[in-house]
Amino acid sequence: MKTTKKTNLFLTALALGMLFSCNNEDNPVVTSENAAIQQPSLLNKECSFVDNNWSSTANLYTSLPNSGSTTGSSLIVSQNSSVASFWGRSAPTFRFVRDLSNSSSTFNAISYSNGKIYFGEAIFKWAYLRDSSNLINVMILAHEYGHQLQYAFGLPSVRENTARPNELEADGFAGYYLRRGYGKSTFASIATGYDAAFAIGDNQTTSPGHHGTPAQRRSAVRLGFLLADPTNSKLSASSFDSNFFYYYSGVLNGTYRQALPESYNREIDSLIRLHADELRRIASGEMSDEEYYNLD
Ligand SMILES: [Zn+2]
Numbered sequence: 001m002k003t004t005k006k007t008n009l010f011l012t013a014l015a016l017g018m019l020f021s022c023n024n025e026d027n028p029v030v031t032s033e034n035a036a037i038q039q040p041s042l043l044n045k046e047c048s049f050v051d052n053n054w055s056s057t058a059n060l061y062t063s064l065p066n067s068g069s070t071t072g073s074s075l076i077v078s079q080n081s082s083v084a085s086f087w088g089r090s091a092p093t094f095r096f097v098r099d100l101s102n103s104s105s106t107f108n109a110i111s112y113s114n115g116k117i118y119f120g121e122a123i124f125k126w127a128y129l130r131d132s133s134n135l136i137n138v139m140i141l142a143h144e145y146g147h148q149l150q151y152a153f154g155l156p157s158v159r160e161n162t163a164r165p166n167e168l169e170a171d172g173f174a175g176y177y178l179r180r181g182y183g184k185s186t187f188a189s190i191a192t193g194y195d196a197a198f199a200i201g202d203n204q205t206t207s208p209g210h211h212g213t214p215a216q217r218r219s220a221v222r223l224g225f226l227l228a229d230p231t232n233s234k235l236s237a238s239s240f241d242s243n244f245f246y247y248y249s250g251v252l253n254g255t256y257r258q259a260l261p262e263s264y265n266r267e268i269d270s271l272i273r274l275h276a277d278e279l280r281r282i283a284s285g286e287m288s289d290e291e292y293y294n295l296d
Contacts, residue, residue: 058099058106060118069125072134076119079138079182083145086181087237092117092148096124109140111147119144131192138182139174139193146173149237158245162210165245168220171197171212172244173237175224180234187225187295194221218292219283223247226275232268247272247279 064073073096080094093116099105106120119141127136147170150156158165178184178193198214205213212220227235227243235243243265272279278295281287 054097054108054118054120055099055102055105057101058097060095061098061121062095064096064098064121064124070121070128071132072128072137073124075134076124076137076141079141080117080145083142083177083181084148086177087145087149089148089152092145094119096121109144111144111151113151115148115151117141117144117148127196130196135178135184135190135193136196139178139190139196142174142177142182143170143197145177146170149173153237153241155237155241156245157241162206162208164205164210164212164216167211168216168248169241169244171217171220172224172227172248173240175221176228176235176240177224179225179228180230185230187222188293190221190225191293194218197221213285215285216283219279220248222275222282222295223272223279226272227268229268229271232265232271243268243272247276 063077064070066073077094081091084091092111095116095118097106097108097118098121104122107122107126108120109123110118112118119137123140124137127140128134130136147166150166150169156165156169174193174197175190178190184190194217197217204210211217223244227240227247278287282292
């Protein structure tokens with residue numbers, strides 16, 4: 001299904017230029033590539049508020065230099081293999097994008113339908129400054145990898161006029177991975193991750209690039225986390241999709257169809273139903289920050 005090949009941009013060009021000062025350029029590990037950066041195709045540009053293309057002065061790198069504002073890029077490179085392996089697949093090509101003359105232009109991460117993930121240095125720094133364990137960067141990567149799963153398996157199974165189902169499902173894949181693959185057993189331990197997703201949610205609900213409101217992004221991460229409950233068997237990407245949308249339908253006012261998930265599981269079902277009202281209150285914004293942060 002060609003029309004399923006949508007691009008998915010997790011994050012967008014916020015005006016955060018002041019965060020991005022000079023850093024150490026002397027690290028010999030950092031190598032740039034001469035190959036031109038692949039720009040997103042029309043199909044890859046779902047976000048009207050993500051600006052379009054990488055800048056003409058940007059370049060690709062296999063790692064970032066360690067400095068006060070950029071540490072641990074090797075973790076993200078290794079996680080690129082780990083998250084793919086978790087879903088039973090080989091790793092996509094992964095590159096950082098740097099622009100030494102316009103550093104804030106790389107506040108973005110893009111997943112391409114031909115098996116590449118490009119991760120901007122500016123968004124990496126922004127996430128690192130919010131959480132120096134790089135949990136947010138792992139979550140961004142897991143979200144982008146979720147788009148690789150969508151490309152590979154023709155997901156999401158639900159379509160709307162905007163990118164919302166693609167983006168919320170990618171958030172769900174990320175929540176699933178953080179618990180089940182990255183070993184974060186408590187919801188509180190991924191707080192910085194879902195807070196970052198909340199921070200860049202949008203309320204442009206009719207824009208083609210709409211990613212889901214901040215509250216809906218919270219509930220998507222929460223649903224992914226619940227589906228990853230370790231007492232249940234691990235889901236494949238396709239069975240994750242059918243479960244995700246089966247349970248999400250109630251959250252989004254019944255706009256999604258209600259086909260039984262192909263991997264219907266009684267234990268998962270009773271667990272999610274226990275949390276159905278909770279999910280609805282998260283997605284509607286009724287739940288307070290405090291209650292959300294203290295969920296089990
Ligand atoms: Zn995305």
